[in-house]
Amino acid sequence: MDNFWLNALWSVTPTVILGLLFWLIIRSILRSDRTERETYARLEAEERAKRGQTKGDQV
Incomplete structure (x- = not known):
């Protein structure tokens, strides 16, 4: 049974890492935007504001 849980952990790890990487990339894109x-x-x-002041001064 120990081998089963270790295999399950190793199977899920790449998906979790890629999910976190994707989340970080999308988060940084949205923040920069x-x-x-x-x-x-x-x-x-x-x-x-500059144009408004200039117009007011000209009139």
Whole structure:
């Protein structure tokens, strides 16, 4: 019976490792996308604020 559980553990290990690797990759992709979108939104808001101030000064 000991051999059965050891074989079962060795059978499941690659699946668990690949699952964790996949999860880490997807997590990092989603985090980087979220960070990029936040940065882009902040830069866009700054540019809009600059244009708004410039328009106000010209009128």
